[in-house]
Amino acid sequence: QAVHREVANTRAHVGLLDASTLGKILVKGPDAGRFLDMLYTNMMSTLPVGKCRYGLMCSENGFLIDDGVVARIDDETWLCHTTTGGAERIHGHMEDWLQCEWWDWKVYTANLTEQYAQIAVVGPKARKVLEQIGGMDVSKEALPFMTWADGRLGGFPVRVYRISFSGELSYEIAVPASQGMALWDRLMEAGRGLGMMPYGTECLHVLRAEKGFIMIGDETDGTVIPQDLGLGWAISKKKDDYLGKRAQMRVEMARPDRWQLVGLETEDGSVLPDGAYIPAEGRNANGQRNTQGRVTSTYYSPTLKRGIAMGLVVHGPDRMGEVLEVPKLDGSVVRATIVSPVFYDKEGAKQDV
Secondary structure: OHHHHHHHHHHHOEEEEEOOOOEEEEEEOOOHHHHHHHHEOOOOOOOOOOEEEEEEEEOOOOOEEEEEEEEEEEOOEEEEEEOHHHHHHHHHHHHHHHHHOOOOOOOEEEEOHHHEEEEEEEOOOHHHHHHHHOOOOOOOOOOOOOEEEEEEEOOEEEEEEOOOOOOOOEEEEEEEHHHHHHHHHHHHHHHHHHOEEEOOHHHHHHHHHHOOOOOOOOOOOOOOOHHHHOOHHHOOOOOOOOOOHHHHOOHHHHOOOOEEEEEEEEOOOOOOOOOOEEEEEEEOOOOOEEEEEEEEEEEEEOOOOEEEEEEEEEOHHHHOOOEEEEEOOOOOEEEEEEEOOOOOOOOOOOOOO
């Protein structure tokens, strides 16, 4: 019930999330741009100062290992956000390539994750909360979607990012870690009359799933490439190389029967079992039932008043409207229809206001 309450309140009013655990890695130097172009599937060297770009990072085997928003701070400086559990791992990944392969490139990296507190103000009334605190112009004209700005909010030195993992109007505010609690209290005070309510990671998972946003570790398992998740748009066609590009050109990676991302809606509105495999006709050489996909994320959506799920299914995007049978642990079967993975605000209008 707490999660449902938090989701409903954030969609209708405004929510507050402690996003400090997200990794924050500084990449700086004359060769930082070409270094990031090799690490990410898309172009980071062309990102204008003051702008943000969503990036995907693959291993040299082509599999997706991390994602996050990259902000360009100045001509030679970028700040890379990583998944919560990935900060140290991705920083080590960067240093491994720098020290072993590109040792003569002029690039400096630093893991700044614990230097900043980062608080997300999310929901239709998010802008009103920041305007009540005062000190910065946070209008759509001054701070459009996927941009950032330095300034002062209520006397706090802040860096404000207009990025969203919920599909709502959202500001992520970074302050020195020592001032995080004070900023949180100030935001709660400013938002009290606007219906402000803190929310946690369970609510965050539901919000992002309603929007069809992937989560590393849920939609990925070490065998998934960006193309499986419909993220081909985040792969640059302009650059010659990036880590994983050659691997993704292998025959295995281009197989038409790879499992691909879809949404799943149960006929009875129930919640599918997490991680459930979706059986196909026949059995393999070991006598086990063949499979045609699995459920990767599954939640009750308070917004849609029904269970929603994301999954990887053979030829998934080409099978919209087809009904699958998903087994439960008690031996019963749930019927689910293949739909778009974006359940809420398909055009993205609510986050770009």
